Structure formats: structure tokens, C-alpha cells
Amino acid sequence: MTEQPIQSPDDAWFEPSAAERRVVVANQWQLIWWKFRKHRLAMLAGLVTFFLYGVALLAEIFAPYSAGAYSAAHTYMPPPRIQFFQDTEAGPRFYPHVKGFKVQVDPDSFKRTYVVDETVAYPIGLFVRGEEYELWGLFKLDLHLVGAAEYGDPVYLLGTDRLGRDVLSRTIYGTRVSMSVGLVGVGLSLLLGVILGGISGYYGGLIDNLIQRTIEILRSLPTIPLWMGLSAAIPLTWPPVRVYFAITVLLSLIGWTALAREVRGRFLSLKTEDFVIAARLDGVRELQIILRHMAPSMTSHIIASVTLAIPGMILAETALSFLGIGLRPPVVSWGVLLQEAQNVRSIATAPWLLFPGIAVVTAVLAMNFLGDGLRDAADPYQA
Amino acid sequence: MIWYIARRIVYLIPTLLIVSMIAFLVIQLPPGDFLASLISKAEETIDQAQVDALRERYGLDEPIYVQYWKWISGIVTRGDFGDSFEWNRPVSDLIWERLGLTMVISLFTLAFVWIVSIPIGIYSAVKKYTIGDYVVTVIGFIGLAIPNFLLALVLMYIAFRYFGQSVGGLFSPDFIDAPWSLDRVLDLLSHLWLPVIILGTAGTAALIRVMRANLLDELSKLYVDAARARGLSELKLLFKYPVRVALNPLVSALAWVFPALVSGSAITSIVLNLQTTGPLLYRSLQAQDMYLAGSLILLVSVLTIIGTLVSDILLAWLDPRIQLQ
């Protein structure tokens, strides 16, 4: 038969187009991804967040120096200008380098100032050999992403602090602590939030009332004075790791309320959904209903809320450490680093000490945008 | 309405109770007997009779709930918050002016936040997806991402570097310890703008987003079309209906904006050296001057709780649906 069959009206129209079919069979996560992808800014923010956590994981590689390395001869050194070309007789040649600094001492005030020394050029490069370190306590390496091409040259791309420590390296190491405080703190909050919010939303009644009142009380409290009061009680003698966990516990003890509200709200709206009622009428056990039927519809929302909660934790840790009642040296976090810039005088001497602040703003901004995009995409079935 | 307010006030009691317990916990948390640290700090030796008197007054040998009871009943019945060991004065002598200034700063900031965020939020919603909206959104996000203290540092640096001024403080040097007078009030007002902007930035950014989202929600409601179909002009329509309804969640946002302001002012005040509760709390915590610290936490918390109450009542007045619930 070569004759073209007459197109019956049924399949002519009602067969979904290829694009439609793709949408019909796609699962929830694919739909979320498609919707999220449209949100350009959130995509970018996602990449930045990913990069920051990458830096946190591989701080040793990203940082030119170790966090504690110092050089008494190079205190408060300003960031040098990076030059990519050098003028030679044969014209400019590609030779990335920074100019050295000379120290000048003012005869009257004895104030030391750095002056660019045009005669000295220190070559810089990518993947250079430097200080040895152990990555994750496993591999012995001496590779650094960026730094002085020759080991030992005083190259401090973002300047140094009062003890001659490299600001760039310390900010990179600070990423590890600051970003993970957010993650651990939110993890604990999530645990509290999901359990209490879930109980509250699922059972309702008296328990719900009790938990809601508690949340209201906690939310009406000024968090920072409370955090200050509680963290001041952390003994000075505790080792850094224990202080770190104590701080995250403190942050999450007050920070779980937002997540609990979100979970409760979701639970309440899902509880009356037909598919949940249907499951209950079919005799599915309560736990099964929660885990198999309700949890999948909530996960995306929870991920979005978690992403939005992390920046708050980062900001809180930074603020407390900045005041000196959060994390303490020798731990390196962005807040601890900003302690160096606590008054106008030190900022006026060395404005580059504010660089960790830029890291804070970048991280918080990225995670806010990311969380916003995720929240918009979290419900792909809604127009 | 009166019943509604009465009910809210009754709800307040357990909240206050819990807050006082938390504050008391803060007092109790530092390791060791604070009398011991008091004795070790004191310059001249304190005779045993005095120590025993203090022991008796705070009930240190008695179980914890008795201590709590002595502390809280002293506050409620006599306004006695205990003594500050560092200042060697009653706590109540030290805190009231600072609490008042905290209140002044927070209220001014609140006004600033509202005055700035409502029009911008309306603009952003009405002109959604235009360049103006995107600019507002991005600036808002940045405002949310900058920690208060960092903004304070940067502004102080700019003022120092480019205007050669050292900003900070709430009063000019002449007025710091002067008694209250009209000149002192004016001096205070002229110093207030910097902390208000710094404190208000994050709140403004947050409220712009809330306002925009609410208004976008309301703009698509049928009652807007219905009012338009009646022949109302676009501008009148906008302000009489959707903006009016969208303001309600903004009022209820007070419940968390106000605590956030009071809370944020603690750090900003330390950086800017303002004579509010923040720096006093900070110092008292460092000196383990626990009765002062605990009282400050208690009072600042009570302040925010009252703020929340006011916002609830305001909301009930604005939105007749609330009172029914």
C-alpha cells in the first residue's frame, strides 16, 4: 500500500507533540531542573556557590601560602599591581609579574610606608611549586594554583596583615570554616526543623499549638544579643574544634524556626491533598504515608529553604567572630579575619584587610540568588 | 478589638516568663560562682560579712529556682536588677538611658525602612521585569548580603578617608555626658542618620522584596479588575486596593523586622561606638558582669516582644479579618 492513509482526526490532533511528550514523561526533578535553568542569575549563583565549596574543599591548593605562614619583614604590605607584559628591547613580552616594594621610614613619625620598587619584578604563575602540605591528610603536595613562580619571593597578591600573613591565603582558608559553619548549622537546624515542624504540621492540635508558640517566642527574641550571651559562656579553654561545634549548635538552636515553619506549612497543605487521603484510605501506614507519599513533594521546597538559611548562618558566624565571641584564632574564618579590621584606624592603614568582607558578601549573595531560583523552581507543576 | 488586645496581652505572659528564664540562664552559664570572680577582681579585699550579705541577697546557697525567684521578684516588684560588679552600681542605674537610645535608633530605623521600601516595592511590582525592577532587585539582594558591621566599617572608612571625619557615636563630645536639653536632642538627631542607614539597609532590602511579592499577588486578584471595571483610574485603584491589602503582610513583618533591628543594632553600635545597649552588653559579657548582661538581654527581649505586640494590634486594626480568628 503506497496510499497515504487518511489521517483520522483522533491521532492527528490528540497525539501530543514531541515537546509535549517530553514534558509529560519527565519526572519532578527534571521539571525542576528545566525551570531552574531558565533563571540565568540563579544558574550563575549556583556556579559561584559550587566554586566556593570547591575552594573550601581544596583550600590548600587554591591558597599560595598556608594559613599560619607569616613574614615579619612584610607586615601591612599592600596588594601589588599584577602586570602581564614586560617591556623589552624586542617589544612587550608576556611575563606575568608583580613589582616589589621598598620600605620607606618617615624621619619624623617613624611610620613605615611601602613604595613600589620598579627595579624588582617577581614572576608569578599558575600551578607553581611552593610550601609543602598534606591535602586531606592523604596526599603530600607542593602545588599551588597561583603564586610566586619562584618559591620564596615575597608575593602577596592581596597584601598582608599586621603579622605579615597573606590575606588571600587566609581568606581562602577562611572559606573552609565559614562555608561549613553554614552547612553544619543548617544541617542541625534542618534536623530540628523537620522533626518539630513535621510533628506540628502532621498531628496538629495541642502539640502544634505548643510548637507554634515556641517558634513565635523564639522569633520575637533579638538573636544577636542572645547569641552574644550564650557564646560568651563558651569557656576560653575549649579547643577550637569544640568551640566550632558549640557555635554551630548555638546558631541552629535559634535558627531552626524558619525551617520548621516551612515544613509545617507544607505538611498542612499536603495533608489535605487527594493523593494523601487516598493513601490513607488504602490503609497505608502513617510512617509510610509521610516517607513515601508526602516527603517527595516536600524535598524540593526544603532544599530551597535550606539554601536560603545558610547565608543567615554565615552572617551570624561572621558577626560573632568579628566581635571576638564566636570562633577564635588560630581558627581562620572570615569573621575572625575581619577582626583585624575592627576600627577605622587599621582600615585606614590597610584597607585590603576588608577583603574577607567581599568574600562574605559574595557567598551570601550567591546563596540568596541560588535559593531564590530554587524556590521558584521548587514547584514545577505550578505555572 | 478590646478583647483581641486583651487576648494578645494574656498570650504575652508565658513568652515573658520564658524570656526571663533564658536571661537567667545566661547569668548562670559562666562556669564558677560569680562571687568568686568578684572577689578575685576586687581591688581591695572584701570582708567576709559583705560576701555573706551578697550570698544571702542572691540566694547563692539555695537551689536554682529560689535564685531565679529572688532575681525575678526583685525586678518585678522593686525594679531591682541586681548590681553590676564591674561598675559597682545597681544595674538599673546603667541601663535606662541606653535602652531608651536603643529604642530611639530602632524606631527611627523602622520609619526609614518603611518610608524607603514601600514606594520602591510598589514601583518594582508595578514595573515588573523592567530595567528599574531589575536594578532594585539586585541592589536589594546586595543590601541583604552585606553584614551591618561591614557596612558600618566601609562607611566609616569612606568618611575618614575622603571627608577626613571620624563619624560614630551618637553625640558630639560636648554632649556625651550633658544632661538632656533641646540642644542635646538636636545633636542626637544629627548623628542618627548614619546608624539608621546602616541598620536599615538589610531591613529595607527585605521589605522591598516582601512588598513587591505581595503586591504582585494582589495585582492579579479579581477585585482589582472589578474596581477597574467600575471606572477607577489606575493610580487611585493601585493605592486604594492592592497596595492597601499588600501592606498588611508588611505590618505583620514588623514582628520579625523589629527584633532584627534591635538585634542588629547590637553589633553596629559596637562598631560605631553608640551609647546603646549593645556595647554595654558586649563589655559586660567580656567582664563576666552577669547581672548586667542578663538584665540587658531580658530588657532588650522584652522590648522586641512589645514591638511584636504592637505590630499584631496594628495589623488587627488594619485588616478586619484578623480579629475574627
Next chain:
Amino acid sequence: MPDDNETLLDVRDLKTHFFTDEGVVKAVDGVNLSLKRGQTLCVVGESGCGKSVTARSILRIVPAPGRIVSGEISFRQRHGDRIDLARMNPRGRDIRNIRGREISMIFQEPMSSLSPVHTIGSQIMEAILLHLPVSKAEARKRAVSLLDLVAIPRASEQLDAYSFELSGGMRQRAMIAIALACEPQLLIADEPTTALDVTTQANILDLIRELQEDSGMSVLFITHDLGVVAEIADEVVVMYLGRDVESGDVDTIFHNPKHPYTRALLQSIPRYDSRAGERLYSLKGTVPHPFYRPAGCPFHPRCDDFIAGQCNANDPQRYNFSAGHSVRCLLYVADDDRSLRDLPT
């Protein structure tokens, strides 16, 4: 433009499209309708056929990103001049003087068409004060009598009630009171009874009919309920995918329908005399996705009388059976070699 004095509203080839990021949705794509003074015109069709957008186009309150792309909406004003609403600036003063004064509209959900934070009275008085030169006190008096008119009990008390304090039926009565505040010539009712229960629905329909008889206004009634049509319509327009597929007076449409879609709609009404166990006719398929309009006659994929090669290729033109009864269907196009096929009713 029609020049007779009897035609109040005449819509010619109206097209209202929505320009979304994903593409253009042709919500209304060539609608014609005409409404005489004092009469009731029902626009019928499934959800998504563009009947609400047609109604909103007349008042120029189509939500963004929709706009009228072509066509004419000729309306005869109170003082006799005809104007084309389609050409007016939707935010301008001229159209605002029409809205609420000459043409009023009530909506599907009385729940959400009243402001949640304003009293009923303030919304009625607003409509009065906008268009009539009266004082506040007079407006209030008039508002009370309007509530009386729409049979809201204890009118002067209910004036200060909020919408959430009223039942659904009472809310719709309040909406009607607002709509009638300035005695408009035309009332557009966009499925005003859909969200109400059956008894309330009947009450509201009765109310609209009574008010119409008393005031002599015209009513453009949007509905998907053929039962409602039978009860109140003088004229009927059947819409499918943004077009009028058949229009005529109510008797013709019910007793001598020509378009296969109209027939299908009528067949799908349950009847008293149907036997037990008899299956109700149902239209096959659903309204297609707005981005994928079928070529040719938009109804062809669901049509029982589909002619391959014809219906999916050619756009049907209007065919007038008699004055006032027109159909858009290729079954009735007189070709040179094929005589008109009239189907048995």
C-alpha cells in the same frame, strides 16, 4: 458600524492575543456578536474558548500580556453617539467614563471580586461617586436602596459589612448592586453563577432577569451552562477556540442547530426522558493547547462530520442561514459542484 438605533453593542472580527514568552496565544481570534437594546445575549462555550477574554476586551480590561490586535467594538452611548471601544486607550479617561457608567461587569467569583479590607458600602459608593454628581450622603442613601433592590436583607446594616461576613450568594448580590449603581446600559456577567450552589444560582438569575425587565438594560451573559442559556437568553453565540462558530436566537440554536459543535453541546445535556442506562453523549477530546491551533477549521479534530482534505485545510467562512442565524462550518459552504448538505436534525 451599524446605524440602527436598536443595536447597542456590535463586535466585528475582534482579535485579542496574548504575547507570552512561550509564544502568542490567540485567545480571541475573530469574534462577531451583536446585542440589541434590552436583550440578553448569551456567549456559550467550553473553558478556554475565549468567552471571558471577549467580555474583558469590551471593557478593555484584558490583563497583560494580552491586547486587542484588530477588530471593532462599536458601542452606542446613552446620548446616541457610536464609539469604537477597541480604539480607546485602555488607561484613558474616555474608557473610564464608559466603565461602570455605561457598561458594568460582574465576575465569576464573588468571593474574590470584592475587596477583603473594604466594606460593601464603600465599594458601592465609590462607583456612584465616580460617575454621578452626588454628595457622599446621597451616595450612601442610594447605596442602601441598591442593596434593597438586589434583595439584601437589612440593607442599611449590611452596607458596613465586609465581604468575608457575607455568603457567596449575598456577595454576588452586592457585586450586582455595585454594577447597577449608575444604571448602565449594558451589564456584562462573566459566569456570575458558576461558583454558587444551584438554588443560589437560580435566585441570582431571577434577580438579573427582574432587574433587566425593570431597567431595560441589555445583558451580555457569559456561561458554559446551556441550562442557564435556555432560561435567560434572547440571542446566543456559541464560541470555540476564540471564534463564534454559530449564532442565532435562542429557539434556533436549541431547535435547529447547524454547527456540529453546537449539536454536540446540546446532545451532551442530560434529559428527563432519557432511559436508565443510556450513555450520555460526550464530546471527544479536549480543547487543544493554545499554542497548537489546528489548521483549517479549529474544531475539525473533534468533529464527527470531519471531511478529510477539507476541514483540516480550509478556513470556514460565515454562512448565513437566515437573518440572524449564521454558522462557520465547511459543511454549509456551497461549492460549485456540491450542493449544500443539510443534516437531519
